[in-house]
Amino acid sequence: MAGRTISEQILSARAGRDVRAGDIVVCAVDLVVGTDASGPMAIDCFERMGGARLFDPTRVIFSLDHYAPPTSAETRAFHDRVRSFAAQYGAECLRVGDGISHQVIVDRRRVAPGQLVVGADSHTVTCGALNLFAVGVGSSDLAAAMLTGQMWLRVPETIRVTLSGRRAAGVAAKDVALAVLAEVGTDGADYQAIEWTGDGLASFSIDDRLVLSNLAVEMGAKAAIGPFDSVLSAWTGAGRGAGGPADQTRRGAGVPAGQSKFDGAFPAPVDGTAVRADPDARYVRQVAIDLTGLSALASAPDDPGNVLAVTEVAGAPVHMVFIGTCTGGRASDFREVLRVLTLTGGRLAPGVQLVLTPASADVERALVADGTHQRLAAIGGEWTTAGCGACCGTSGVIPVAGTTVLSTANRNFKARMGEPTASIYLASPATCAASAAAGRIVASPEDDAWR
Amino acid sequence: MSGGLEGRVRRVGDHVNSDYIIASRRKRETLDGGILKAYLFEAVDPGFASSVRPGDILVAGRNFGCGSAMEVAATVILAAGFTVVIAETFARAFYWNAVNNGLMPVAAPTAGCLEGDRIVLESDAGRVPIFNARTGVRVSGAALPPPMAAILSAGGLVPYVKRHGRLPV
Numbered sequence: 001m002a003g004r005t006i007s008e009q010i011l012s013a014r015a016g017r018d019v020r021a022g023d024i025v026v027c028a029v030d031l032v033v034g035t036d037a038s039g040p041m042a043i044d045c046f047e048r049m050g051g052a053r054l055f056d057p058t059r060v061i062f063s064l065d066h067y068a069p070p071t072s073a074e075t076r077a078f079h080d081r082v083r084s085f086a087a088q089y090g091a092e093c094l095r096v097g098d099g100i101s102h103q104v105i106v107d108r109r110r111v112a113p114g115q116l117v118v119g120a121d122s123h124t125v126t127c128g129a130l131n132l133f134a135v136g137v138g139s140s141d142l143a144a145a146m147l148t149g150q151m152w153l154r155v156p157e158t159i160r161v162t163l164s165g166r167r168a169a170g171v172a173a174k175d176v177a178l179a180v181l182a183e184v185g186t187d188g189a190d191y192q193a194i195e196w197t198g199d200g201l202a203s204f205s206i207d208d209r210l211v212l213s214n215l216a217v218e219m220g221a222k223a224a225i226g227p228f229d230s231v232l233s234a235w236t237g238a239g240r241g242a243g244g245p246a247d248q249t250r251r252g253a254g255v256p257a258g259q260s261k262f263d264g265a266f267p268a269p270v271d272g273t274a275v276r277a278d279p280d281a282r283y284v285r286q287v288a289i290d291l292t293g294l295s296a297l298a299s300a301p302d303d304p305g306n307v308l309a310v311t312e313v314a315g316a317p318v319h320m321v322f323i324g325t326c327t328g329g330r331a332s333d334f335r336e337v338l339r340v341l342t343l344t345g346g347r348l349a350p351g352v353q354l355v356l357t358p359a360s361a362d363v364e365r366a367l368v369a370d371g372t373h374q375r376l377a378a379i380g381g382e383w384t385t386a387g388c389g390a391c392c393g394t395s396g397v398i399p400v401a402g403t404t405v406l407s408t409a410n411r412n413f414k415a416r417m418g419e420p421t422a423s424i425y426l427a428s429p430a431t432c433a434a435s436a437a438a439g440r441i442v443a444s445p446e447d448d449a450w451r
Numbered sequence: 452m453s454g455g456l457e458g459r460v461r462r463v464g465d466h467v468n469s470d471y472i473i474a475s476r477r478k479r480e481t482l483d484g485g486i487l488k489a490y491l492f493e494a495v496d497p498g499f500a501s502s503v504r505p506g507d508i509l510v511a512g513r514n515f516g517c518g519s520a521m522e523v524a525a526t527v528i529l530a531a532g533f534t535v536v537i538a539e540t541f542a543r544a545f546y547w548n549a550v551n552n553g554l555m556p557v558a559a560p561t562a563g564c565l566e567g568d569r570i571v572l573e574s575d576a577g578r579v580p581i582f583n584a585r586t587g588v589r590v591s592g593a594a595l596p597p598p599m600a601a602i603l604s605a606g607g608l609v610p611y612v613k614r615h616g617r618l619p620v
Contacts, residue, residue, distance in 0.1 A: 120522075137544060140608040303466065415474055
């Protein structure tokens with residue numbers, strides 16, 4: 001029998017038997033994550049299922065990220081619903097401004113290699129970068145997981161994406177992810193998992209890897225799993241130092257109902273198990289990307305899959321530049337924006353609105369600590385509450401009718417940001433920053449096209 | 452499904468994402484499908500929602516329901532009056548959300564199916580034959596795997612779990 005992919009290994013461990021691509025299995029989950037957008041319906045489903053308690057309150061988390069802050073009576077009511085449910089059942093509910101669910105659980109080391117994480121947000125898949133199986137679902141599936149601690153799924157086939165060579169200066173993880181999206185297609189990974197591999201990954205930080213896995217859902221992927229290598233080993237090691245292995249919250253250490261009211265402190269970091277694909281694992285498709293030849297890319301309206309070279313869309317006027325989201329709202333992204341804006345004169349082009357939304361409170365704190373936050377504000381950037389922000393038109397800044405937006409986000413569907421007549425382009429933080437300075441889409445200064 | 456299900460085709464295209472089915476900003480105001488159904492496909496076909504008739508069958512191209520995993524994308528289609536959606540292929544999360552709410556997804560070739568065609572979903576063990584009365588062509592749709600069929604016939608995941616106290620399989 002052929003060897004097993006990372007997905008097959010994780011799902012076998014969680015199913016308690018040897019399972020392979022195509023099998024339909026029930027798996028034990030390590031962490032269940034709901035949001036203010038998906039949570040209210042999931043809570044309704046949970047109650048209608050007859051739910052009387054959560055399978056393990058320490059492994060259920062809610063975030064208030066889509067409506068941060070709530071600006072209507074209706075969204076306020078969604079928050080009240082999620083908060084009161086979490087309080088009643090002893091689960092944690094993050095605060096407004098704590099950030100995007102799948103970024104917070106990474107920041108706070110609630111996820112670890114080898115886990116199965118289920119979240120009612122399609123971009124939960126982002127966490128797979130940390131060598132785990134993270135999958136986005138709807139509210140009914142979330143409710144069933146909250147109640148039973150299980151989810152059922154079809155074990156996916158895997159596409160292996162091999163990154164080789166070295167990126168040129170100015171080529172961001174976002175550009176690489178868009179190159180993979182162009183190659184795989186917007187439905188090329190439907191029902192399938194992706195494994196990232198190759199010597200090119202060595203230069204990808206954890207933040208960079210989160211970008212790759214994040215955009216995999218725009219290819220239809222069910223999960224997108226990074227390798228356990230020295231970069232990830234260093235990251236998990238740093239987390240272990242913070243929490244101390246002795247008092248970690250262990251998976252499987254389920255606390256009996258009634259004894260586990262959340263006390264306001266995050267549990268200590270969880271331990272993890274490195275998972276590596278067997279050498280003879282079977283893949284449904286192999287995709288090879290040579291990083292050496294890549295240049296900056298952008299998605300043109302109205303689909304992330306409309307991938308073009310930045311030089312092909314250069315010159316389009318830009319009115320709003322949005323730096324944020326679970327794709328491009330991490331500390332490294334804002335530092336890159338500041339670096340490029342400084343290189344290009346340290347100011348915004350007249351008429352450009354620069355909207356800055358940290359993916360999480362931890363990101364925001366890091367940017368305040370090193371001065372990036374204050375310097376971007378001094379240049380004219382407008383900071384908003386950490387969370388999903390303007391990405392899907394549910395909170396944050398809505399573009400002006402008929403204008404063009406350049407964004408570090410992951411989706412540029414028509415009306416996605418709440419204004420049907422706005423045109424949305426997606427690009428890297430560097431391209432966004434250079435374009436904010438120019439007032440039109442341009443490549444960043446490092447890119448050959450700039451000169 | 453014995454006796455078949457006949458209806459008028461309402462056609463949408465390829466890569467219709469869940470934001471196009473129902474915009475996130477609409478879901479911000481309410482989760483009530485009875486209200487949200489007025490905004491079904493508003494970004495891509497503003498006249499669509501008001502012209503749906505009982506018994507219509509939704510037919511899409513490739514990758515239907517891609518993008519956000521939001522479950523209202525399935526519940527709003529049900530609320531508008533559809534009980535079946537046929538697509539060349541479905542995005543994963545939408546497919547599960549549909550089954551979990553009792554909306555039957557059928558993966559089948561749809562290229563020859565146009566707006567307004569009359570089609571019949573016939574019953575057959577293991578497959579879902581779809582007959583197009585205008586073209587006279589019969590195509591074969593994929594039946595659901597057994598656990599999903601069990602959820603669909605229970606009316607969705609909530610009634611299934613309420614009745615059985617566990618997941619299928």
